[in-house]
Amino acid sequence: MKFLVADDSSTMRRIIVNSLNALGHTDIVEAEDGAEALKNTTGVDFILTDWNMPNMDGLTFVKAVREKDKKTPIVMITTEAAKDDVITAIKNGVTNYIVKPFTMDTLKAKLEKIIK
Amino acid sequence: MDAKFINPFISATLQVMETSAATKSERGSLFVKKGEGPLTDISGVIGVTGKFIGSINIGFPKDIAIKVVSNMLGGMKIDDIDDSVKDGIGEIANMVAGAAKVQLAEIGYTYKLSIPTVVVGRDHHLSFPPNVPCIVVPFTAIGLGDFYLEVALKMIIPIED
Numbered sequence: 001m002k003f004l005v006a007d008d009s010s011t012m013r014r015i016i017v018n019s020l021n022a023l024g025h026t027d028i029v030e031a032e033d034g035a036e037a038l039k040n041t042t043g044v045d046f047i048l049t050d051w052n053m054p055n056m057d058g059l060t061f062v063k064a065v066r067e068k069d070k071k072t073p074i075v076m077i078t079t080e081a082a083k084d085d086v087i088t089a090i091k092n093g094v095t096n097y098i099v100k101p102f103t104m105d106t107l108k109a110k111l112e113k114i115i116k
Numbered sequence: 117m118d119a120k121f122i123n124p125f126i127s128a129t130l131q132v133m134e135t136s137a138a139t140k141s142e143r144g145s146l147f148v149k150k151g152e153g154p155l156t157d158i159s160g161v162i163g164v165t166g167k168f169i170g171s172i173n174i175g176f177p178k179d180i181a182i183k184v185v186s187n188m189l190g191g192m193k194i195d196d197i198d199d200s201v202k203d204g205i206g207e208i209a210n211m212v213a214g215a216a217k218v219q220l221a222e223i224g225y226t227y228k229l230s231i232p233t234v235v236v237g238r239d240h241h242l243s244f245p246p247n248v249p250c251i252v253v254p255f256t257a258i259g260l261g262d263f264y265l266e267v268a269l270k271m272i273i274p275i276e277d
Contacts, residue, residue, distance in 0.1 A: 011121050012203040013187055018190065040247020052210065071211065079229075082221035101136035101211045104190060 001115075002027045006037035007050040007077070008059065012100075016077065019108045023115070032083060034061030041065060044072060051078035051089070066093035075114060096109055102115065120206025120223065120249055121212070122146065126265050128215035130257060134206060137184040137249065141263075144254035153252055155239040155265045157181065158197055166227030170248050170269035172213045174205070178238075180260045181205055197236055204234035244268040 003020055007013045013030050020028055030038035030042065034056030037049060037097060040103045047065065051058035062074055073095045080089075081099040090099065098107065126143055133139045140146045156175030163171050176184065178197055185204030186194045194201060210232045217227060235242065250268035257263060 009207040009210070010201055011185065011200060011207050011239050014189060014200075052214075052229055052231065079217070081214070081218045082226070084221070098212065101132045103135055103138075 001025060001045045002029070002043055004029045004031065004037060004047045004049075005042040006031040006034060006038055006048070006053065006058065008053040009050070010030050012077075013051065015104060019104055019111055022108055023112055025115075032099065034058055034064075037061050037110050038064050041069070041072075047072055047074040048077055048111075049074065051076060051080040051085075062089070073114070074110075092102060121127060121220070121225070121269065121271075122253070122267055123167075124216040124219035125212065126253055128212045128219070129174065129253070129265050131215055132211045133184070133255075133257065136208065136211060137187040138257045139171045139184055139260065140185060141255045142258065144256065146225070146251050146253045146260075148252035149244070149252045149268075150242045151268065153250070153266065154254070154262075155241055156264060157236070157238050158205050158236040158240060159240070160205040160207075161233045161242065162213040163211045163230030163233075163236060164227045164269060165230075167225050168227050168269040168271055169190065170267075171244070172209065172211055172216075173242050173266040173268070174209045175242070175264065175266070176205065176263045177261060180257055180263055181262055184208065184257070202236060202262065207233045209234075242266065 005016050029040045033053040049058040075096040076094045077098045079100045135139045155177040157275045158181045159175040184192050185201045248268050248270045253265040
């Protein structure tokens with residue numbers, strides 16, 4: 001299974017990638033913003049994206065993906081957790097939501113559940 | 117500034133430090149910043165626009181910043197303020213402002229967050245415009261030392277209680 005991880009924070013990307021590695025997933029592409037992520041969606045089975053990113057934010061990225069691809073699961077991993085934000089994200093094609101902050105153990109458990 | 121606007125940032129800071137960086141902290145007595153405020157070595161700053169304008173700053177001494185980011189990365193060895201520390205402190209600021217945003221949205225006060233900016237420099241302080249009040253909240257990271265949250269916000273939409 002190939003994953004795409006988009007977050008402008010290298011720390012957060014490392015935490016997410018480490019969590020995926022711990023779950024046995026090593027085919028992972030990283031992107032620093034939505035624009036870079038959009039160039040790297042080919043062959044990806046699972047997308048994990050932040051919301052608040054420079055150049056192209058996560059919501060714009062999700063909308064662009066959903067114009068061509070309705071199926072690939074997209075998990076938003078973000079601090080943008082106000083009720084209206086969650087509703088907006090889901091209306092635009094986000095399939096699951098993980099709210100920062102989290103412990104690595106919590107993230108691993110949530111990702112494991114979502115991926116299954 | 118009303119306590120109901122400060123408390124979400126305090127609880128968000130405690131939550132983010134404990135959850136994300138495995139660092140329990142205690143808050144001290146807050147005060148209004150006048151002149152040069154607390155001196156720190158690295159600060160994560162988030163701009164805010166919406167019903168509030170201003171910024172949120174979380175500032176750390178070097179050793180605490182390194183320990184906090186090391187904890188975030190599962191105990192990774194870090195010797196100095198490198199790119200990972202700069203990025204990690206920016207992410208701490210982002211999570212604090214984001215978690216507070218959720219609490220403030222629940223009582224009807226919404227704002228948007230900028231991308232984090234990180235300031236590095238031994239014993240620096242941040243200045244804010246004179247017409248934007250800045251509240252400083254000191255924290256003690258247990259076993260590590262003190263760090264500071266600065267909330268400099270001005271409401272641009274009148275409050276209706």
